[in-house]
Amino acid sequence: MPTDLEAENAGLLQFLYSCPAGLIEFTSTGAIGMVNPAAMGLLLPIAGRTFVTNLFDVMDGCAPELRNMVCNFGAAHGAICDGHRIVTGPGERPTVLACSIVRLTHDRHVATLSDVTEQVARERRLKQAETWFASLLDGVDNVAVLSLDADGRIDAVTPSAVRQTGFAERDLLGHPFESFDRPDRATATPPYGEAIAAARRDGWHLHEGWHARADGGRYWCQRLVAARAHVGDAVSGYTLVLRAVKRQGRDTADLRRMLTRDHLTGASNRAHFFEVAERELTRSRGNGGSLALIVLDIDHFKRVNDGHGHAAGDAVLREAARRCEAELRPEDVFARIGGEEFVAFVPGATLTEAAAVAERLRLSLAREPVDAGGTRLRITGSFGCSALDGHPDATVAGLLAAADGALYRAKRDGRDRVALSDAGRAAA
Amino acid sequence: MHTFEGISIDELESLEWERLDALPYGVVGLSPEGIVEIYNATEERLAGLSRDGVIGTHYFSSTAQCMNNFMVAQRFEDEPEIDAVIDYVLTLRMRPTPVRLRLMKAPKVDRRFILIQR
Incomplete structure (x- = not known):
């Protein structure tokens, strides 16, 4: 029968065996004293061989700085690094590890090691999305949205449209959207009804041209007419997006x-x-x-x-x-x-x-x-x-x-x- | 007989607990799902664990994370039949310990075996 102490020891070992983060104890020259399975699981593929006894040797290829960070750390004890990123191996999607090292005494250090590859990929996607939305929001003042009925008459107006065109809601509602076109001889404008016909057929129509402003002026804009929810074959209405843009350079x-x-x-x-x-x-x-x-x-x-x-x-x-x-x-x-x-x-x-x-x-x-x-x-x-x-x-x-x-x-x-x-x- | 290199998967299947415990190397038997079903006395001693705490757990995620990679665990998933001896490093009692592993899987036997020799 195991004694209480043996049982407790086995429990502690089991705890360390099953710890999902890598734990490594090592000397000032990198010699590994203790290491748990999670850490060994991460180190073995980096080492490329099954004899792992020195942390610095294993990391030499992908994180040679670890050796220097430990050597040059001046204090007798304390955190040497926290979440230091280590990119391991070549390939399109390398494994990324986060490493934290604490000095206990001048010759005794403990490190945690965890695989943050997924987290890094998520961060990158988030950053891309953030950049995308930021660029959209930058231009949000330039975009106006209106709703058209099945015949192309304006039946709903958002504040963005009022802001962009200067027209009040009552000036816009009920009018065919094309009556706000201000074409001149130099710019081609699709004939009346063409945009709606195309949007009904293809789902959308894009045009770039002059558009009226309430003060009598005009501005250059990209105009998207997009068909809304089809009921059977019929189009229930359209969304009109006006985007004020700089006219294509000369x-x-x-x-x-x-x-x-x-x-x-x-x-x-x-x-x-x-x-x-x-x-x-x-x-x-x-x-x-x-x-x-x-x-x-x-x-x-x-x-x-x-x-x-x-x-x-x-x-x-x-x-x-x-x-x-x-x-x-x-x-x-x-x-x-x-x-x-x-x-x-x-x-x-x-x-x-x-x-x-x-x-x-x-x-x-x-x-x-x-x-x-x-x-x-x-x-x-x-x-x-x-x-x-x-x-x-x-x-x-x-x-x-x-x-x-x-x-x-x-x-x-x-x-x-x-x-x-x-x-x-x-x-x- | 019943040496680390000589014993067959059928013999491992038929041996009683006492005989398994008497072998000089560690023996771990896993279900197809990776649950520990056999854990002999030698392996208990090497790892510092008690059989009762290990049997019924998922081996590669709770006790042997260091084998949860393409070199060991993935091979049991990918290959229909294995009998291979590889050099490895285990973290027995958190000490990096060079060992030899024998991985065994046969088409007619559900249970897979890992033999561990220090």
Whole structure:
């Protein structure tokens, strides 16, 4: 039978065996006197071998400072370090230990060692979240939130919106949110209803433009329209977020223009046209919508160049582009794809609708002569249209070829007219 | 016979308590969940613990945290069959003590064994 003392001893040992924190007793040179299992469990993987007798030797690779901290500690007794972090081993997620050391006498020290890897990871995540929220809150004065009903009329206003726009709640409630847009000629604004249509279809719509302030001024803002809780297929309403931002810098705008614009006419360039067209084609295929291409060629352009000089030719091209762009919507892309050949890319349009647009363009060219450096020149254009509803499987190149085929017929049939591609000639 | 290196897992299973206690090395038998079921007299002496306080506890979390790593405990989880002798350091009575461990696990036997030789 064990004596009381033996039983007590066993109880104490059990207590130390089961202690979840590592405990180590060591000399001033690091020789380990006593160590509990938790500490040994942490030291063994660091040592990489199963013979652990000196704490400083084990820690030499990852915490050589421990030796110095103990050596250079001047006092006869006291805390040498508290929660000193030790990052052990390489790898993407190294183990992190916290170490506290107390000097009992000049040659006797006790250390605690615990694995704080999880805690360190949590701290890092918290710090990231904190930074994120802090940056959000910094900008909170710039963000206004409003609620829209299913038709896009403002039905609730938060103080942030009143603060940002200067309008009182009664000035805003019941009005369509788009009536507070203040577009100018230099900035493209989606046509009325487009934002709501897009948000109903895709869940959201983002736009950047001028917005009205109560004092009659305007400010530049990013505008997000996000659809709220769908009931079946119906959208119950929208959330409108207005974020006052600094307008995109002039340098960026210039660079963008350089990369996407035709130098002479200011129309989009060929590369930009193909980029947009490919993107929109993929989108239209996804949602079953249509889109159309209108190819146009200035009639007898060679005669202008030969008879009146290249400067006059350039003026004709510039004016033709200006007139056509004025007839198109902001989301349409008008690009110069050849010498005197242009293309209008009309998202959402069927072949019939494209024909109507092309007719408008034709009239805008023929309506009045062009002022080409003092000479007034009559110009006309020939137009060929193709659309996705006629060629559901067509590629951009295929649609372009189909529109070119129609253009050829418009030329052959006497110019200054619109021709439509026929579905049978689909070039996919 | 019944040496540290020679004894088989079937023999360990069939030995009575008195015979296990008489072995010159520590014997620890664990359930598949890691609960101590066998703890012989030699191991009691080496560790300074009484069998009554150890049996029924979870070995790797209460008595042998120093084995709760990839070198020992994880091997019992990962490997279907083990019979390996490894050099190790235990903290018997809080003293770092070099030992040899024999880890034993067999497919047909539920119980796993750890033999400890000082």
